[in-house]
Amino acid sequence: xxxxxxxxxxxxxxxxxxxxxxxxxxxxxxxxxxxxxxxxxxxxxxxxxxxxxxxxxxxxxxxxxxxxxxxxxxxxxxxxxxxxxxxxxxxxxxxxxxxxxxxxxxxxxxxxxxxxxxxxxxxxxxxxxxxxxxxxxxxxxxxxxxxxxxxxxxxxxxxxxxxxxxxxxxxxxxxxxxxxxxxxxxxxxxxxxxxxxxxxxxxxxxxxxxxxxxxxxxxxxxxxxxxxxxxxxxxxxxxxxxxxxxxxxxxxxxxxxxxxxxxxxxxxxxxxxxxxxxxxxxxxxxxxxxxxxxxxxxxxxxxxxxxxxxxxxxxxxxxxxxxxxxxxxxxxxxxxxxxxxxxxxxxxxxxxxxxxxxxxxxxxxxxxxxxxxxxxxxxxxx
Amino acid sequence: xxxxxxxxxxxxxxxxxxxxxxxxxxxxxxxxxxxxxxxxxxxxxxxxxxxxxxxxxxxxxxxxxxxxxxxxxxxxxxxxxxxxxxxxxxxxxxxxxxxxxxxxxxxxxxxxxxxxxxxxxxxxxxxxxxxxxxxxxxxxxxxxxxxxxxxxxxxxxxxxxxxxxxxxxxxxxxxxxxxxxxxxxxxxxxxxxxxxxxxxxxxxxxxxxxxxxxxxxxxxxxxxxxxxxxxxxxxxxxxxxxxxxxxxxxxxxxxxxxxxxxxxxxxxxxxxxxxxxxxxxxxxxxxxxxxxxxxxxxxx
Numbered sequence: 001x002x003x004x005x006x007x008x009x010x011x012x013x014x015x016x017x018x019x020x021x022x023x024x025x026x027x028x029x030x031x032x033x034x035x036x037x038x039x040x041x042x043x044x045x046x047x048x049x050x051x052x053x054x055x056x057x058x059x060x061x062x063x064x065x066x067x068x069x070x071x072x073x074x075x076x077x078x079x080x081x082x083x084x085x086x087x088x089x090x091x092x093x094x095x096x097x098x099x100x101x102x103x104x105x106x107x108x109x110x111x112x113x114x115x116x117x118x119x120x121x122x123x124x125x126x127x128x129x130x131x132x133x134x135x136x137x138x139x140x141x142x143x144x145x146x147x148x149x150x151x152x153x154x155x156x157x158x159x160x161x162x163x164x165x166x167x168x169x170x171x172x173x174x175x176x177x178x179x180x181x182x183x184x185x186x187x188x189x190x191x192x193x194x195x196x197x198x199x200x201x202x203x204x205x206x207x208x209x210x211x212x213x214x215x216x217x218x219x220x221x222x223x224x225x226x227x228x229x230x231x232x233x234x235x236x237x238x239x240x241x242x243x244x245x246x247x248x249x250x251x252x253x254x255x256x257x258x259x260x261x262x263x264x265x266x267x268x269x270x271x272x273x274x275x276x277x278x279x280x281x282x283x284x285x286x287x288x289x290x291x292x293x294x295x296x297x298x299x300x301x302x303x304x305x306x307x308x309x310x311x312x313x314x315x316x317x318x319x320x321x322x323x324x325x326x327x328x329x330x331x332x333x334x335x336x337x338x339x340x341x342x343x344x345x346x347x348x349x350x351x352x353x354x355x356x357x358x359x360x361x362x363x364x365x366x367x368x369x370x371x372x373x374x375x376x377x378x379x380x381x382x
Numbered sequence: 383x384x385x386x387x388x389x390x391x392x393x394x395x396x397x398x399x400x401x402x403x404x405x406x407x408x409x410x411x412x413x414x415x416x417x418x419x420x421x422x423x424x425x426x427x428x429x430x431x432x433x434x435x436x437x438x439x440x441x442x443x444x445x446x447x448x449x450x451x452x453x454x455x456x457x458x459x460x461x462x463x464x465x466x467x468x469x470x471x472x473x474x475x476x477x478x479x480x481x482x483x484x485x486x487x488x489x490x491x492x493x494x495x496x497x498x499x500x501x502x503x504x505x506x507x508x509x510x511x512x513x514x515x516x517x518x519x520x521x522x523x524x525x526x527x528x529x530x531x532x533x534x535x536x537x538x539x540x541x542x543x544x545x546x547x548x549x550x551x552x553x554x555x556x557x558x559x560x561x562x563x564x565x566x567x568x569x570x571x572x573x574x575x576x577x578x579x580x581x582x583x584x585x586x587x588x589x590x591x592x593x594x595x596x597x598x599x600x601x602x603x604x605x606x607x608x609x610x611x612x613x614x615x616x617x618x619x620x621x622x623x624x625x626x627x628x629x630x631x632x633x634x635x636x637x638x639x640x641x642x643x644x645x646x647x648x649x650x651x652x653x654x655x656x657x658x659x660x661x662x663x664x665x666x667x668x669x670x671x672x673x674x675x676x677x678x679x680x681x682x
Contacts, residue, residue: 082574086453131569135584136592142431142579149433149578153487160457161435161577167454 040115064114065107068098071119080141081128087165103191103229110147193218198278207274221261221312222303228257261312291317296336317357326358334381344377352377416514417499417616423517423564424586424618425573426593427492429630430603432580434462434476434490438572442474442494445560445571465631468493470543470555474572477631482624489623491630492572492580495520495541495557496610497618498639505641506536511554518586518618519559527554538614538635559618586618593622615639 037044043052071094078089101109114120126140138146152163161167199210217223229236255264263269286292293300305322306312315321328348333340352361361372436456443450448471462478474494481487501520504512511526512533522533522542533542533554545552560570568574573581582589593608609621613635621627628634651657 086575130574130579131567131583135582135588136595138579138582141577145577145579146431149431153433162457 064111064117064119066119068095068102071095071098077144079123079128080144082130082139082141085168087161088168090164092164103225201274204270204274206270207276209275209278210273211275211278212273220302222301227260289317319358333378337381338376338378339381340378416501416504417518418516419587420585421516421518422499422586422618423519423559423583424497424589424620425570426582426584426589426620426622428580428582428596429489429491429621429623431578432476432490432492433578434459434478434488435577436461436476437575437577438474438492438581439472439476441571441575442557443472445563446473446558448472462488462490468495468541468543468557470545470547470553473555473557479625479630489625489630491621491623491632493539493631494572494619495559496539497557497559498538498614499616499618500614500639500641502536502538502614502640503533503542505645506532508532515561517559517564519561519564521558521561522554522556524551524553529554536640538633538640586616586620589620593620596622612637615642 037046040054041052042054043050046052073093073095075092075094076089077092097110098107101107107114111119113125122143123140126137126143127134128140130139130141132139137143148164193215195213195215197212197214199212200208201210202208217228218225258264258273262272286294297305302312305315319326326349328346331349349358351365352363353359354362361377363370363372363375363377367375437453440450440453440456442448459478462476465477466472466475468475474492476490476492479489479491481489497518497520499518501512501514503522504510504514504520508530509526509528511523511528512520513523514520529544529552531542531544531554534540534544541556543555545555560568560572563570569583570581573583582592584592590608590611593611597604597606597608603624604622605624605626607626609623609627609632610617610619615637621632623630
């Protein structure tokens, strides 16, 4: 018995070790969906010594997701070894930047190549020194700066080194000790979602204003931010470049987001959004689609029927469009407000409801002298 | 002297002309002897990632012991208001051009000596003060230079600059590809300092492959042309850009090397001393005919 206990405890212990290890070891990436060996490896049999990785498969990247809060809030970037230390290391506010990235590309905006598992350091691929053998990808300093400048160049309009670094004292003869940028590690302020947005559309023939019901698109139609704000960059809000000379957006560009649900190419429907004065916005399902929700469907959220996110077409007013096939066995008629008497309980639905939408019943098949709603085949229950 | 008929004379001169022409044409086609693919180094300039910080200008001056303003002053972007050229005070400069579309970032382009595979300056220099090294570098030797400034006229990129303000021992100034640094395994100063690694230093052949690979990965970003791959027979420094390089201050140049054309004409004129001999033969023939004519006139 003692021996058995020992064996069991040993098994438990060893399985615990294995389990613990499994958590640390990256997921076997060969089993990740949508991946073939050729996604990343150039040769047929990659080995650890020679993984023969394809040059930066940005488009086919494999990547991870981590919540901004789980990642370090601040990182001091001091891995770059490039001769002169002209500038102090930059303090990178990772939390703030990852929260901003959440609004557009997510972690991928910077961690563009990361096999499933743990976040790998940039220096795994990008050399810490500039003099190196593999010059096909930028070194660490170049890679960092290119990422920074992608946004900082656009939204501040300038890209002087002092924005992130301080000049080291020994190079300037300045007696001040080098200091590290003192940016506080705070996240991006919460972006308030507007109720409505008024767009001026001076060129539109059918109306010079669009009163866009922003909050309704979120609350009623269940769209989330990314549905429309897909590849948003910082510049969307923080652009300080001179836009007076920029090319005006084309018709397609302006209507791109609307087109996902609204048929903006149909010129007879312009007035749905365009008007000459501010229209009170509100979505009337009956008026817009011909299907009245107020009777039995008033408490439903849109996604109960429109199950594909952002897609509101493809349904018709037939019950089967959402409910599937109904017959007298699976339909509780009391829910429609009328409990049948014994005589009528056994009938097929189609005996009385001649149309597919189960409207007003027709009694003439059996009764010459009776008609709904004057005579009822049962008891009203509400 | 054997008697030569008029017909024989024409035959010989025609043959000589053909030989000269043949020599000339083969010379034009010949590859540059200065370019050694295995050893030639180069720099790929990817102008699409250049932000115009001008740190390269500063590092270049420091590396060459030239007077320079403090590093902070290079943040001043008003210098981009006018086009600048490398001169005797700055061996490399950056100019800024409007972006591909008006609302895009401006394009910053660095200029310096291109270190041609077949350098016109080396060819034009009459005292061999210019030298093309196996690693691609073209250097200038002040101890040989006589100050004729033929190099300045010959250079298709107008790079060599003369210290006109110096009365005594003026120098020709141009980028020397940091020859003294690369000799001891260091990177050129501008390549080392560039924060965005706009400048990639490596074997020229590798850089050409990398450049074409970048174009292939992002064809919308780049103009499908590696400037310097073939221009004037190829240059050590290569450019990638979102616009055509002639729109970015670089000359639109043919594939043929400048020395290739001029040298083949010059050398062809004296090839194996055949053309001069042919010329003498022609002149001698004319003399001989005239003499015969005179003799016959006097005899009559």
